[in-house]
Amino acid sequence: MNEAPNIVRVAALIGDNARAEALCALMSDRALTATELANMAGVTKQTMSFHLAKLREEGLLAVEKQGRHRYFRLAGPHVAELLESLMGLAFRGDDRHLSIGPRDPALRKARVCYDHLAGELGVFVYEQMLETDILQQLPGGLKLTKQGRLWFLKHGIDADALASSKRSFCRACLDWSERRNHLAGALGAALLARIQALGWAKREEDSRVIVFSAKGEASLRAMFAVNNMPPTPDTSLLEPLSLVCK
Amino acid sequence: MNEAPNIVRVAALIGDNARAEALCALMSDRALTATELANMAGVTKQTMSFHLAKLREEGLLAVEKQGRHRYFRLAGPHVAELLESLMGLAFRGDDRHLSIGPRDPALRKARVCYDHLAGELGVFVYEQMLETDILQQLPGGLKLTKQGRLWFLKHGIDADALASSKRSFCRACLDWSERRNHLAGALGAALLARIQALGWAKREEDSRVIVFSAKGEASLRAMFAVNNMPPTPDTSLLEPLSLVCK
DNA sequence: CAAATGGTTCGACTAAGATCGAACCATGAA
DNA sequence: TTCATGGTTCGATCTTAGTCGAACCATTTG
Structure with missing residues (x-):
């Protein structure tokens, strides 16, 4: 009945330093790997992996497998x-x-x-x-x-x-x-x-x-x-x- | 140098149940009091007061004193x-x-x-x-x-x-x-x-x-x-x- | 095959912050 | 003035979730 819970999930997702850092980095439509994003945000790769999974789950990010790399992109222009x-x-x-x-x-x-x-x-x-x-x-x-x-x-x-x-x-x-x-x-x-x-x-x-x-x-x-x-x-x-x- | 920290503050602000509930309630340009908002969000008035102060501090809300009431509004159309x-x-x-x-x-x-x-x-x-x-x-x-x-x-x-x-x-x-x-x-x-x-x-x-x-x-x-x-x-x-x- | 590198999962630690009880201040009413 | 009500401040509590070390899986390379 209420619409608040929905926006909470997305907003809370963006309202974290590491995740926001990653999202901003991805604003430049470059597809980046988890470790690259981890370095940019100043966290270890396992933390970033954790965050990326969440962002993906909520539909903000998309992944593309390529060999042993996984490239992350924004899910679409609407996210940007x-x-x-x-x-x-x-x-x-x-x-x-x-x-x-x-x-x-x-x-x-x-x-x-x-x-x-x-x-x-x-x-x-x-x-x-x-x-x-x-x-x-x-x-x-x-x-x-x-x-x-x-x-x-x-x-x-x-x-x-x-x-x-x-x-x-x-x-x-x-x-x-x-x-x-x-x-x-x-x-x-x-x-x-x-x-x-x-x-x-x-x-x-x-x-x-x-x-x-x-x-x-x-x-x-x-x-x-x-x-x-x-x-x-x-x-x-x-x-x-x-x-x-x- | 980075732009992420800024959006984190706003997003984190919205990414909380009680606050989001209040913001959504205020989407209908009605000016509401703290206790009304508290009831809607299902928290006590002191918690809501705490949240409202934060929202105001970040420039998302505006207040208007009127007698012993304080009416809260969205700071402007951009917030909506x-x-x-x-x-x-x-x-x-x-x-x-x-x-x-x-x-x-x-x-x-x-x-x-x-x-x-x-x-x-x-x-x-x-x-x-x-x-x-x-x-x-x-x-x-x-x-x-x-x-x-x-x-x-x-x-x-x-x-x-x-x-x-x-x-x-x-x-x-x-x-x-x-x-x-x-x-x-x-x-x-x-x-x-x-x-x-x-x-x-x-x-x-x-x-x-x-x-x-x-x-x-x-x-x-x-x-x-x-x-x-x-x-x-x-x-x-x-x-x-x-x-x-x- | 083994070694190396990218990525995820698990568990434990920790810190941030949301919450409420209680006390306190302000305004309006009796 | 006294009482009631709206609102804030303070302190204590407690949960959530972000973090990292370590182990583990997958893929490529030598």
């Missing part, structure tokens, strides 16, 4: 979204106490949120896409326009191939540092992968920070310049990637 | 939103285990989310508003159109008066049972208040359920019929309310 919500509230709470400003400037500038781009540049991209009619907000959700499909193709991403995958194609995700939306879903994931493939940006080791080179950031911003919507799709740049966005 | 996210994930997790269907049909049909309408009827209203151009989704967020303003006025809500209040005017809120959006913000709150004032629906005691009378639900749906956008605002229905949506 919940964690982002929590961060939003947590940092807001902190501000009231410590009244600190930007905590980690690099993290606010650009970071990975599950598997897509977040932070200042993430919302920039999202809003530019709406501005230039690559995306449209409809009652049912986000929609990729025809010209948008061409735009992605021009930048080496075959949106049609992505659309066939099971996971939600494109959706908005609330950015906790900017408190505005950025692009998530398979499309968002593909874009981030493309950015990295082009060498515009690199992931920092063991963190969610994405560092853009000066040239890379300029290229990103240039994607939305006047030359953004050529009526003839220019496929000479690269063969369209058929990204596997599992 | 987080709780809804948690429920979404919690119930999803349950489904995997117990594979139960609709848990509480009435709750899914219509309920209060903080101070606005949620559930099946909530998302119906929201989507109708987009459909009929009462609201528009823009890059910056939701926008009330000119005709939308007239529409609200016709139904006894003075949107201009609400806009002056500090809280966010109108925004979308993700509905955990429907997994789609419903209308939140001052506008959403005013609408729900109006619905109740007109006697179309009543709040169930000690629950978030909103029960619509058959006539009430029909009236609600009729709001979006063809007679929805008269060029001349019909103010004869009632004087526009200047609702205080604190």
Whole structure:
């Protein structure tokens, strides 16, 4: 009859240092092993194993066996979204106490949120896409326009191939540092992968920070310049990637 | 350097039975006293007092003194939103285990989310508003159109008066049972208040359920019929309310 | 095969924190 | 003022669950 017990289980699960540390580490869609996670959280591997089992049991994590390794991932985007919500509230709470400003400037500038781009540049991209009619907000959700499909193709991403995958194609995700939306879903994931493939940006080791080179950031911003919507799709740049966005 | 510790504090806070019970009770924007909350959660008042202090300290609750009573409220809509996210994930997790269907049909049909309408009827209203151009989704967020303003006025809500209040005017809120959006913000709150004032629906005691009378639900749906956008605002229905949506 | 490494299970220890009884403070009523 | 009621603070208790050492299972490598 009451709904409280349900949320207690999940919240209590996240409300532990070691587990939260692991979850945060997994926010960067990397699949990590139990020992790696143990080291990051500063506990022994048997403790982490214990925690991972619990998280899996409650449906927050998924495992993938590969040889003698077991790779752990977040169970899905919905988990990442919940964690982002929590961060939003947590940092807001902190501000009231410590009244600190930007905590980690690099993290606010650009970071990975599950598997897509977040932070200042993430919302920039999202809003530019709406501005230039690559995306449209409809009652049912986000929609990729025809010209948008061409735009992605021009930048080496075959949106049609992505659309066939099971996971939600494109959706908005609330950015906790900017408190505005950025692009998530398979499309968002593909874009981030493309950015990295082009060498515009690199992931920092063991963190969610994405560092853009000066040239890379300029290229990103240039994607939305006047030359953004050529009526003839220019496929000479690269063969369209058929990204596997599992 | 790490962001985990922050979310741990909030999550651990919610991850306790008594506290979660209190938070859920407060999801229905009602302001409740410590003893009331204690009874609901099944603990003594001193324990609840202890918990409430913690929740307040972390910025999840706000208090209001009134005579010898102290009324507790959620600190704001952001808290309610987080709780809804948690429920979404919690119930999803349950489904995997117990594979139960609709848990509480009435709750899914219509309920209060903080101070606005949620559930099946909530998302119906929201989507109708987009459909009929009462609201528009823009890059910056939701926008009330000119005709939308007239529409609200016709139904006894003075949107201009609400806009002056500090809280966010109108925004979308993700509905955990429907997994789609419903209308939140001052506008959403005013609408729900109006619905109740007109006697179309009543709040169930000690629950978030909103029960619509058959006539009430029909009236609600009729709001979006063809007679929805008269060029001349019909103010004869009632004087526009200047609702205080604190 | 044996050795090495990744991962889990088991049991015991420990610390954190939820709980309540009792005393205490504040406000309002008689 | 005295009584009653709402609320908090303090101290003691007790349970929960996070932790690690050690043993154990599984898989790959030499």
